[in-house]
Amino acid sequence: MFQFGYNTGVINAPQSVIENFIGDCWKERYNNNIEGSKQDLIWSIAVSIFAIGGMIGGFCGGIVGNRFGRKKGLLLNNLLGVGGACLMGFSQMLYSFEMLILGRLVIGINCGLNTSLVPMYISEIAPLNLRGGLGTVNQLAVTVGLLLSQVLGIEQLLGNSNAWPLLLGLAIVPAVMQMVLLPVCPESPRYLLMSRQLEDEARRALRRLRASSHVEEDIEEMRAEEAASQTEAHMSMLQLVRSSALRMPLTIGIVMQLSQQLSGINAVSKYSVF
Numbered sequence: 480m481f482q483f484g485y486n487t488g489v490i491n492a493p494q495s496v497i498e499n500f501i502g503d504c505w506k507e508r509y510n511n512n513i514e515g516s517k518q519d520l521i522w523s524i525a526v527s528i529f530a531i532g533g534m535i536g537g538f539c540g541g542i543v544g545n546r547f548g549r550k551k552g553l554l555l556n557n558l559l560g561v562g563g564a565c566l567m568g569f570s571q572m573l574y575s576f577e578m579l580i581l582g583r584l585v586i587g588i589n590c591g592l593n594t595s596l597v598p599m600y601i602s603e604i605a606p607l608n609l610r611g612g613l614g615t616v617n618q619l620a621v622t623v624g625l626l627l628s629q630v631l632g633i634e635q636l637l638g639n640s641n642a643w644p645l646l647l648g649l650a651i652v653p654a655v656m657q658m659v660l661l662p663v664c665p666e667s668p669r670y671l672l673m674s675r676q677l678e679d680e681a682r683r684a685l686r687r688l689r690a691s692s693h694v695e696e697d698i699e700e701m702r703a704e705e706a707a708s709q710t711e712a713h714m715s716m717l718q719l720v721r722s723s724a725l726r727m728p729l730t731i732g733i734v735m736q737l738s739q740q741l742s743g744i745n746a747v748s749k750y751s752v753f
Contacts, residue, residue, distance in 0.1 A: 480597055480617045482560060482653045483590040484624025488748050489650070490526050492632025493643040498522050501576045525580045526749050532587020533594070540595020545674060549600035549667040553657065556596065559589040560654030568648025586650055603667040604688055625748065668697070673705045
């Protein structure tokens with residue numbers, strides 16, 4: 480989730496030097512200066528395509544988590560993180576603003592998948608009494624990533640014409656760290672038991688996570704959850720909207736998300752230096 484926060488804010492501070500890079504690329508190719516409107520358009524695409532990638536990744540999170548597992552899904556997702564960081568980091572060297580745009584799209588997909596897979600994995604491995612606290616750490620990591628991207632992006636550090644590719648390319652660090660550290664973590668016991676029916680592996684994972692051989696209570700809880708989910712009636716989107724019992728929770732959830740998006744924080748984090 481640090482990756483999500485970092486890549487959300489990193490593009491803001493070096494705006495002017497990246498716009499100059501776009502202009503230089505255009506002049507090198509076409510031997511004339513780029514129009515201001517075209518330069519603004521290319522810059523805006525480079526910024527906003529991150530959100531499009533995030534939307535794609537967010538929609539695919541459940542599919543990836545169920546197809547490959549929570550842990551393996553996160554590991555595979557880091558390949559996107561490495562690829563996106565390399566595309567952005569080498570864009571100036573290869574004089575290609577298209578690489579910058581493509582890198583922003585790929586890292587956006589990576590972050591979108593993280594927003595689905597990370598909370599899923601954490602909630603499934605955490606004991607009940609720690610689940611809420613560990614969920615809060617997610618949001619803390621996002622804000623720390625935002626803060627660090629803004630600090631490193633000042634002109635005296637990495638937000639200048641020579642160092643901005645390194646600033647964007649630093650997104651490779653959390654991806655590589657997770658690729659190194661995550662293999663020593665166990666897979667989600669809930670996924671192993673409820674999705675794959677691998678009870679013995681689920682027990683082994685629980686023993687590692689709880690540092691105890693007494694995991695029967697957790698196993699029974701997951702069995703009860705699985706039985707309850709099988710007896711629940713499946714509800715379509717239209718039925719959800721029409722349900723009077725769920726109308727208030729649904730309205731509250733929608734209003735909270737709209738309040739976040741319409742507060743203007745996205746414009747501040749991406750265009751405040753404009």
